[in-house]
Amino acid sequence: MTPADRVEATVRAVSDTEGVASARIGRTGEGWTEVSVIAAAPPQSDAENRTIETLRDTLDGSYVGGPSAQQMDLKDTHARDQRVVVPIVLLSVLLILIVLLRSLVAPLMLMAAVVAVWAAALGIGGLVFGPVFGFEGVDGGLGLLSFVFLVALGVDYGIFLMHRMREESLTGAEPAAAAITALRTTGGVIASAGLVLAATFAVLMTMGLVQLVELGFVIAVGVLLDTFLVRTYLVTSAAVALGRKVWWPGAMSKAPRPAAPDREPERV
Numbered sequence: 001m002t003p004a005d006r007v008e009a010t011v012r013a014v015s016d017t018e019g020v021a022s023a024r025i026g027r028t029g030e031g032w033t034e035v036s037v038i039a040a041a042p043p044q045s046d047a048e049n050r051t052i053e054t055l056r057d058t059l060d061g062s063y064v065g066g067p068s069a070q071q072m073d074l075k076d077t078h079a080r081d082q083r084v085v086v087p088i089v090l091l092s093v094l095l096i097l098i099v100l101l102r103s104l105v106a107p108l109m110l111m112a113a114v115v116a117v118w119a120a121a122l123g124i125g126g127l128v129f130g131p132v133f134g135f136e137g138v139d140g141g142l143g144l145l146s147f148v149f150l151v152a153l154g155v156d157y158g159i160f161l162m163h164r165m166r167e168e169s170l171t172g173a174e175p176a177a178a179a180i181t182a183l184r185t186t187g188g189v190i191a192s193a194g195l196v197l198a199a200t201f202a203v204l205m206t207m208g209l210v211q212l213v214e215l216g217f218v219i220a221v222g223v224l225l226d227t228f229l230v231r232t233y234l235v236t237s238a239a240v241a242l243g244r245k246v247w248w249p250g251a252m253s254k255a256p257r258p259a260a261p262d263r264e265p266e267r268v
Contacts, residue, residue: 007033010059017058018059019051037066044068078140085144087146093155101162102250109238109246110158113230118150121222125214125219139211141252146215153197157231160186165239175243179236187232192228 010033014023019040026034036104037055041047048068054063090111097107122143129135164186168178201223204216239246247253 004242006036010062011035013058014055017051017054019047019054024180034130039068053157075140078144082144082147086147089151093151097155097159101166101247103247103253105242105248105253106162106239106246109235109242110155110162113158113235114151114154117154117222117226117230118147120225121150121218122146124221125218128217129214133213133217135210136216139214141211142214142218144220146218149201150226152220153223154226154230155227157190158189158235161231161235162239166247166252169247170239175246176240181238183232183236190203190231196224198223198227255261 007028014020014037021038023035023037024248026036028034037050039048041051044067044116049072052064052066052069094107094111097110098104101107104159112183118266119137124144126138129138161182165178165182168181170173174180198220201216201219204212205220207213207216
């Protein structure tokens with residue numbers, strides 16, 4: 001079969017594919033031939049995506065490109081990166097917190113708080129992007145990028161609070177008193193830093209790119225949630241409720257031994 005015959009056979013196979021409205025030969029050069037295909041379904045719809053997948057299965061060894069195919073590839077790439085990067089980041093940060101705080105419960109509590117803030121910020125963004133901003137969807141890379149930023153920022157605030165709480169506990173303070181002292185001494189710094197960071201990322205919302213607007217909104221909301229709700233109330237309340245168990249399995253997780261009573265001198 002000559003190259004021209006192979007091209008004609010490919011065009012017929014593409015034209016007979018379900019969901020294809022038309023197909024015609026485009027540019028040719030250096031052994032490559034471009035076949036322009038128009039799908040019957042609207043662009044970037046589920047039906048068009050199925051047509052692209054069918055073409056890729058049918059035309060083994062051929063490259064199926066175009067804007068819709070690129071968006072499908074980007075979506076798959078973002079999903080793969082999220083499956084790989086998120087566990088690596090969580091495990092790395094958890095190990096660092098364990099070494100710093102000499103505990104297992106406190107780092108797990110901080111990581112759970114960070115993940116909760118990330119999920120809440122994404123949820124709020126999904127609720128307002130359409131009705132308020134008029135966006136048709138959410139950028140595929142938003143989840144991973146916002147996760148990296150919010151974990152880095154949220155863990156910093158958690159370290160400030162929990163490390164100060166640990167210092168107070170080392171001096172003999174009870175868990176509730178240590179938590180209140182830590183919150184009182186670090187609360188102003190954390191609140192100021194949170195406001196500055198939220199305002200900085202909110203500047204991204206003034207730009208014309210949808211990806212930057214969504215990223216700036218989610219990170220700004222996440223920082224505010226972490227600063228004024230999670231770090232101030234939830235983490236502190238959880239530390240008080242757990243008591244000394246928050247430092248398990250470290251030495252501070254055990255109640256101090258009562259001091260031995262002074263013995264009276266024996267009569268001789």
